[in-house]
Amino acid sequence: xxxxxxxxxxTTSRFVRLILSEYGFQADLVEExxxxxxxxxxxLNPAGTLPVYVDDNMRTLCGCTVISEFLxxxxxxxxxxxxxxxxxxxQRAEIxxxxxxxxxxxEQDVTRPLARERVFKLQIPNGLGGGAPDSKVLRTAxxxxxxxxxxxxxLAGSRTWLAGDRLSYGDLAAGAAISVLDYxxxxxxxxxxxAKDWYQRLKSRPSFRPLLAERVRGLTPVSHYADxxx
Amino acid sequence: xxxxxxxxxxTTSRFVRLILSEYGFQADLVEExxxxxxxxxxxLNPAGTLPVYVDDNMRTLCGCTVISEFLxxxxxxxxxxxxxxxxxxxQRAEIxxxxxxxxxxxEQDVTRPLARERVFKLQIPNGLGGGAPDSKVLRTAxxxxxxxxxxxxxLAGSRTWLAGDRLSYGDLAAGAAISVLDYxxxxxxxxxxxAKDWYQRLKSRPSFRPLLAERVRGLTPVSHYADxxx
Numbered sequence: 001x002x003x004x005x006x007x008x009x010x011t012t013s014r015f016v017r018l019i020l021s022e023y024g025f026q027a028d029l030v031e032e033x034x035x036x037x038x039x040x041x042x043x044l045n046p047a048g049t050l051p052v053y054v055d056d057n058m059r060t061l062c063g064c065t066v067i068s069e070f071l072x073x074x075x076x077x078x079x080x081x082x083x084x085x086x087x088x089x090x091q092r093a094e095i096x097x098x099x100x101x102x103x104x105x106x107e108q109d110v111t112r113p114l115a116r117e118r119v120f121k122l123q124i125p126n127g128l129g130g131g132a133p134d135s136k137v138l139r140t141a142x143x144x145x146x147x148x149x150x151x152x153x154x155l156a157g158s159r160t161w162l163a164g165d166r167l168s169y170g171d172l173a174a175g176a177a178i179s180v181l182d183y184x185x186x187x188x189x190x191x192x193x194x195a196k197d198w199y200q201r202l203k204s205r206p207s208f209r210p211l212l213a214e215r216v217r218g219l220t221p222v223s224h225y226a227d228x229x230x
Numbered sequence: 231x232x233x234x235x236x237x238x239x240x241t242t243s244r245f246v247r248l249i250l251s252e253y254g255f256q257a258d259l260v261e262e263x264x265x266x267x268x269x270x271x272x273x274l275n276p277a278g279t280l281p282v283y284v285d286d287n288m289r290t291l292c293g294c295t296v297i298s299e300f301l302x303x304x305x306x307x308x309x310x311x312x313x314x315x316x317x318x319x320x321q322r323a324e325i326x327x328x329x330x331x332x333x334x335x336x337e338q339d340v341t342r343p344l345a346r347e348r349v350f351k352l353q354i355p356n357g358l359g360g361g362a363p364d365s366k367v368l369r370t371a372x373x374x375x376x377x378x379x380x381x382x383x384x385l386a387g388s389r390t391w392l393a394g395d396r397l398s399y400g401d402l403a404a405g406a407a408i409s410v411l412d413y414x415x416x417x418x419x420x421x422x423x424x425a426k427d428w429y430q431r432l433k434s435r436p437s438f439r440p441l442l443a444e445r446v447r448g449l450t451p452v453s454h455y456a457d458x459x460x
Binding site for chain 1: 276277279289291292293295296299300303304319320322323326327330331335381
């Protein structure tokens with residue numbers, strides 16, 4: 001069976017897990033603490049980042065873009081109307097733009113700083129960058145959430161799914177980021193009813209179940225995290 | 231004619247310019263100061279990042295991954311042995327891994343901090359984040375260069391081009407990053423003869439000429455910057 005090196009609070013790992021699940025792949029999950037810089041892991045991915053996918057022939061794919069494009073080329077392309085990337089190059093460009101938006105821009109503005117300050121710094125030893133959360137970083141990241149939720153609401157309000165009529169990598173990327181923030185109780189859903197409707201539809205999919213059932217050691221999710229009707 | 235919004239010190243812009251040039255595209259170049267947050271530019275790309283490509287039909291592509299994948303799908307695929315992404319999915323994965331390496335990891339560890347401290351902060355008004363370079367940031371980034379040059383040397387020493395036998399997006403991504411650092415005189419070539427040999431071959435290509443001829447206002451490049459025999 002293939003192996004996916006991941007972390008429950010890594011959005012890019014969640015993105016790939018959702019793709020694998022939507023396409024019906026089974027994979028062994030190995031939780032990696034990247035800050036430990038394990039030699040075996042760095043041999044697989046010298047960049048030391050998640051996720052990393054090792055297939056049945058021990059061939060290694062590093063990073064969510066590499067893995068998602070590979071899965072599209074080798075499997076998605078055969079899925080017709082269940083393909084998670086479109087056929088048309090401009091539609092594909094729009095889907096990829098959204099993946100970048102949620103897994104790079106929102107990651108940088110909001111998700112990575114909040115996850116680092118609230119989750120990773122508690123697990124990382126002091127000498128390696130662990131410690132108490134930095135309240136200034138938290139404040140800045142929280143200030144950025146509102147703008148991102150507005151954009152998400154605009155997308156969700158003007159299209160059936162975020163990139164158009166069909167579920168796509170764009171929805172899975174957004175869902176990966178939103179689900180991490182929601183675990184941490186950082187999203188005020190009362191402020192974003194349109195985004196909430198979209199997220200409700202997305203989190204009701206079977207591919208979301210394993211994410212909603214997962215718990216991070218020492219960190220209880222917000223009470224509605226796993227509720228499909230929140 | 232299509233338009234490319236870019237900045238001379240943006241590695242992702244340089245990457246796309248190299249691709250366009252290798253494939254024989256002409257495009258109008260518009261230099262964008264992203265920190266000005268021009269309304270017209272944000273309408274094209276709400277993320278406010280470079281590069282942005284607007285085609286003859288005013289369709290917009292945002293970000294280097296989106297643009298490079300689009301160019302491969304619509305043009306590269308017809309280029310046979312001059313294609314800059316491979317045919318084989320695993321080979322494509324390796325090329326994309328290298329693009330990520332040079333335009334995300336190296337960008338984060340080295341190129342972005344050095345370009346920000348040494349170029350952008352001089353151009354950005356004080357209230358918007360401009361000012362004197364932060365010597366601690368410079369020191370950290372410079373400390374990271376050596377490891378990246380080692381990895382580049384390893385790739386260049388074990389393969390004809392960085393991803394294998396053929397010139398690929400991997401070389402153009404690395405060349406985009408290295409050329410910005412070389413402009414700034416941040417690379418000690420005497421320490422990396424194998425990487426130097428690779429870069430010498432790359433910068434001799436006609437696609438590199440416009441980059442080597444370009445100058446940033448108020449910032450003279452290192453004396454050997456445009457020399458093909460440096």
